[in-house]
Amino acid sequence: MSNFVSQNPLLVVTVVKAAVVLIALLTAVAYLTWFERKAVAHIQSRLGPYFVGPHGLLQPLADGIKNIFKEDITPAGVYRFTYFLAPFLSLGLALTSIALIPFGPAEVEVFGVTTNLAIAEVNVGLLILFAITSLSVYGVALAGWSSNSKYPLLGALRSSAQMVSYELTLTLSVVGILLMTQTFNLREIIVHQAGHYWGFIPRWHFFAAPFPQVIGFLCFFTAAVAETNRAPFDLAEAETELVAGFHTEYASMKFAMFFIAEYAAMVTVSILASLLFFGGWLSPFPAEWGWTLYIPTFALGIGALLLFWDGARYPTLFGKILMPVLGLVLAGLAFASAQPGLIHVIHGPFWFLGKVFFFLFLYVWIRGTLPRLRYDQLMNFGWKVLLPVVTLNVLLTAVAILVFQK
């Protein structure tokens, strides 16, 4: 066994990295569902899950168990092969795109192999990500068609037409960034955003000279929300519209696969938005302001104190135990991030996770606040408004680069 490890170190390290990232992603997806239900509930002046564990924290576990034990019904008359293929395709593609994303700057040394913090470091990483996104249309289209029923077919046709239309905007909206960085490599795009203007404005692509990619970011995020079939673009799968759209005829585990695929796509898009436009793991404060290195400690410490206080006054016994334990974990992290050895290790991931979390919150916020778009309004918006705007962004960026950078 150790012989195998020493002979193929790269293979073993890659497998370990893939396992770690997958577990982290699936946990994140599960708690994203909890977070979404809580946040949307509070936007709508109600409580959301609060029963299954303190603050409803065990709700995703309950949902998972429910989905496993539900009866798996296969309707008559479905086209069997594609019916069973579609959820696997959706889930597989959604989980694959995580492999291309770099999570940190440094190269670490594991098992004697120096490896960087990405599962696959490809020179055209951004293009391959878009390739995987464009393949995810098949999961939707095949699911709806093979269900042999009116509502799924309509929902699938509408949904896949919507996804294909907004893919154009999604891909064009990053061309402005490509013009400025001249590379498809995700790590180099992040490295290009290091540094600060005038000492305090970070050189992220959102603020970058010669042309701040504000329009690019807004178009990217809108197209991404449409691409992942989320509100306000979720006509094809909302409960009040087409029963449940393309996944009507899917029962327990297969429905759960579609569900996980949707939230994993949300996570991937949030990570992309933070990488491309907001600097990834780079801190917004310049390195000269040494005290900003302790912001993670500060934030984690306040989180720990809040959890302790909440645990102290929680009604149930389980809550009284669980919340302080979580608080202890956060306090331990806060303490660790103050050590001079570990401070640079925790610094990058802290800002990275913070930005990703902000975009996920933006996703949920938009879902809770905006009304749904009708289908023809949606397609009009995608082709007649977003596509010209994003083309204009590319033109303006190119002109700005020509004029301001000899």
Next chain:
Amino acid sequence: MSAELLLFFVFAALAVLGAVSLIVQRHPIHSALSLIVVMVALAALYLLLGAEFIAAIQIIVYAGAIMVLFVFVIMVLNAGEEERTNLSRMARYVGVPLSILLTAQLAWWMMRATSGHSNGAPLHPTDTRGLARLLFSDFVFTFELTAILILVAMLGAVVLARRET
């Protein structure tokens, strides 16, 4: 058996299996899915040959847009399974041998023509910048022509598929 050779055989087998499945399947949707498998296998082969940009373009355009169009048309037209009829006698006794002969000849001459060729320089992934430079300097006329071609095709498709109102 180096890793490259192993990967080549895996993806080549996948491509050939997909192509055979395309021909053998009766329902057009299964043929479409087989063709998608062939395209993805070919994209992997392009990656093996160092053509990263072309591999990504193959998946984005070919497997992700053109084949989606095929799948849409099959879904909308509700294409069903083909009826099961045997090949005609002409097809069975003349057609199939001739096709095999065509393939064998192509393969033989290609092998003979390149058996002396070295494998080229050590593999360096293609610089997209070099590709773009070529596209806009030597091939700029062709590039602009294809832009007009796409415009014409778009107009043609819209006009042709319009329902008479």
Next chain:
Amino acid sequence: MVPISYYLVLSAVLFGLGVVGFVFKRNIITIFMSIELMLNAVNLAFVAFSRSMDHLHGQVFVFFVIIVAAAEAAVGLAIVILIARNRESLNVERVNLLKL
């Protein structure tokens, strides 16, 4: 090291399979897909030659082939939709008269 001739033989085999599909199948859409298979086989040959001669012209040509295939698929499938509407069938043997 994979010799270039392996890629070219694979390209020839795929092309032959595309020809077989084109000649022997009766569904218009499947015939169309066989044409796409033949185009893909040719693309593989182009990329293999581009690598063997260390020249980027092969890949530029692949780029153009993909674009032309896209345009052709769009117009061709529009025609297929029209045929399906007029002749009520996707069988190519029913489309063998110039006038219905």
